[in-house]
Amino acid sequence: MAVQVCNNVVASSEGRELAQHGSPMFPIACYAEDMTADSVAWHWHEEFEYILSEKGILYVDVNKTRVRLNQGEGIFVNSGALHAVEQSPALLHSSVFHPRLVGGMDTIFWQKLIKPMTQPGAPAFFLLNEAVPWQKEVLACLRDAWREVADEPLIMRTGRGIISRRRCGSSAPSAWAARPKSPSRSRSRPSG
Template sequence: MVKECFMKIDSEGRELVSHGSPSFPCACYHTTSRQGDVPWHWHQEFEVIYINSGTVRCSAGDRRFLLQEGDAVFINSGVPHALFQRLGNSYDEHDIVFHPRLVYGEVGSVFYDKYLLPLLRCSALPGLKLSSEIPWQKEAILQIRQAISCFLEEQELFELSLRNALSSFCGIIWKENQNIIGPAALKPPASMDRVQKMLDYFHAHYQDPISLDELSAQANICKRECQRIFKSVLGLTPSQYFEQYRLSMSVSLLLGTDESIIDISGKCGFQSPSYFTKLFRKRYGITPSRFRAAQVPSSTLS
């Protein structure tokens, strides 16, 4: 069964949704631009995203991708990632989130030691854009589409067919990236660890005013280094990240609750409702109230 994707994350940015079940740790989601941006989050599962139509920007760790119809992206385990709409553009995508053990079976197996563990440990591969213009990537995309079809059709033996498709996909990624996937554990760069500490703090306190001094203190660095790390890892200044994240949270509240614009503004950490409306219009080209009216009928809010 394919589910609509609505994000719930904890104070550390980890997604709270359980993907699949303990016996079958895999789920498929359908997301469209009407749901707004997908905010920064992370999980232990692999994720593959296929763009059915439109254009969307994807960030995975320090990587930035512009995804168009027919493109796909692989996101490694534990990597912070997000999707951002481009102003005036819509998109429609399916994504599959699956725990690597669906492929390797159990720790100590040849599938784990030889293939999945090196991929899991590869900090040089936080995310990978896939295009049908490159033959091996086209084959990887075909496996993703096959996996999505398994969820859409749910025919007899679909679990086996799905596992086969995802195993083939992981095999292709492993084979074609041997130059960066090594047998030894690769230590994540210090900048990634520092930015994760700062993100954890922000996610826990984004409803309140947060100064650059507070943020940099979480990683025991100066303000200038804080700004440099944010820019190098996330491609954003701290203030730009704060703004994007808070706007993403506001979209979730606009779509999922009947709370007032004033209350949503305060809950998302904006200085005032007018400032919130100004930033929202700048990013999405529409006011929060008009966005809510256009996206969700009032009868569906509870």
């Protein structure tokens, strides 16, 4: 999948973006934009989105909140959140992906982790700052995912999904491939 330009948002009168992101078999798309001369208009979509400030300062508006993203910071925008990105001298990388990419709707993962994010009352966004260790790791994983999706043929050949052969947080490219197979799992059910 080639990286796409994100400044031409086509939305319904209610602000719902009409573009399809990715394909039904691979529901994710990457976008890159030099925001110096462009902005991203107000819109919402059922997909999740993350936006990374790769260079410069970005101003992202989510619902009624303006967020400043310094270089290296990011934001996760929830499904259904109205959002826009203002013109500024910055480079934006983003990915828009359907929640089903993370986990099928018939899984405990979906029921416990993804579905609650798509319900009314869930946070509209989460900020990601490199000064917080776990968020720095998340940002590194999102950057890795962005690069892998931007080079989709590699993903399709490896069959490993959107995270490359490299494990997030590891600088060794072979860390993922060299990872030992997990031991057999017990059949007990999680409590809760």
